[in-house]
Amino acid sequence: MALPAPDTRPDDALLLDAYSATVADAVDRIGPAVCRIERIAPAASARQAGGQGSGFVISPDGLIVTNSHVVGDARAVRVAMPDGSSCEGRVLGSDPDTDIALVRADGAFTDIAPLGDSKLLRRGQITIAIGNPLGFEWTVTAGVVSAIGRSMRAATGRLIDDVIQTDAPLNPGNSGGPLVSSGGEVIGVNTAMIRGAQGIAFAVASNTTNFVISEIIRFGRVRRAFIGVSADTVALPRRAALLAQVSSRSAVRLRSVEPEGPAAQAGLKEGDIIAAMDGHAITGVDDLVRLLDAGRIGRETACKVLRRTGVSQITVMPTARNG
Template structure:
């Protein structure tokens, strides 16, 4: 009898323990889901949403779920360029591509080459609704542009981490090739950090190479993983025939997210510089330097007053990693640096004279300060004929003035006909004070007719007014 009671008690204790663990495991928790820009778009009451696991290297049974997630978030982009002033002599040039919705309130990323020089940009959604797009900003160095449509409650794609991609992993390309709306193709990651020199060494190339088929019209579309996350923007293909031949290239999400965040917040990319020139390592150079392997990023030159110089880097140092991530090639190095802003501190591991060393560098901008400045090429600025940037803190202190500095003047433009020169500092427009480029853009966008610009040159005494017509 006692033995029976003991067994019953043990069974009861085990049952209560299992029941408690079940309730603890399935305890409902309210979860708030935000889009890529922090806007609340959903609430859920199931902790399973937080514990979903994903094996990126696994072979999926099908691609239905990620394809459905992406189709409603990928749009067709039509860019129209108008040439000629006379109505009868006007010519229209149309470019078709794709774009990806990044937020529920209508931010869309695409390739810059899709919308370059466009006067009108339109987006066609999966539900066949059409919207006019506002240009938020663009970055030629990465061939990316950020657009905005006036809508709420849109489906969008969340960013995945392209740094975690593995060669051989399944991916899907979603876009509008040959105007075939919402086409989905599948392939694998063929390589990472690929440089194909389409920017002629003037941009940042660290592409994801895939064999997912893309063609004309896919540019600006989504490359997603099998979890439906955005891990790249389809940008280019290598081909002899002009059509897909097995080599497709996408800008990785690690670069895309940084660029679009900067464009949204500042109107231009806040690019960080280490202040060194770098090259790939070959076997001969590796042997000369005593490297036990062929790899790393060779420091070719070090700029005076640059971040690298201050961190103690020297020519012939070999950078092995940044913040623990390998830099075995120049594209890997450029990709990692491009994810930072001026003022960010990075940990650099490098090889010098047979030894591995570490140093910390504070990244700077092109002017060798840590201020957030960038050359602005907003449409209204380009239309009148110049590009501008904000003054940095050193310049403001030296000049005892705020303002916007003229970086370049476009040939045969309205500004060029005023005889304005580079390095002119704009302090007012139509007697309205301007402290930065945002002020210039706002005043020009809200004005028409005759424009009077006032300012000065640091090297020349006196004030210099210039006049032009917007119309």
């Protein structure tokens, strides 16, 4: 029996083939669950001009994730799938502070896009964006994770924390579509690009998306405690972790502290590193978002803070986040 001929292609060609296969496999897994979202006007069920974006199905009973700015104030949307089918869906809830909305579409769905764990992301990891940019349906672009734990300003004026920066090209219409890992899991929800800047686009991380979805399902809205900070995820040196008596390798650094806010009144300052809150390790911005739920409103919350002068225990009293 003759042995197969050895592959004599250059190493670069083999690597490109492997990269192409990885991207194509991820698209094959997630692509069929990506949909086009169009707003339906309240009167006469006419479509609203300009109210169009992307979304993706996360459950067989028709739960669909998209952007808050895609659905706007609409209560109903039209959902179009890659196989040509379409149906109506109702908006279950929308959270402008994270630009995430949840839709329930009519019917049963077999193609699902699972949400992955964005905490496992690393800079340089392959990212794949799927959506409907500029009306070109179910377009795929690819890039890498440029940065994690970013903050960006939402339409409400508040900062969205736990944002992924990617260089996967995005255009209007990509909004609400999935940012996918090479393993075929959704790691973020595409939300924005910076006009005039090449290679800078953003997605809300999947862990924050999961939190928002669960709040909308349970309460119809996202309930939050507010301390008045914006933060970034940063590496936590081993010596600092030992000093703070935590085992995590990352924490959050305060980028800004609102004057007269609960954090400022408690003595927190820009540049402070929060390693734990009420005994729970804060390994990333998503932990901070998750822990500041409605249960902490009006309740003293102990923060373990790292500064150049050492470790401090600072007690903050979160207030209700209105709007």
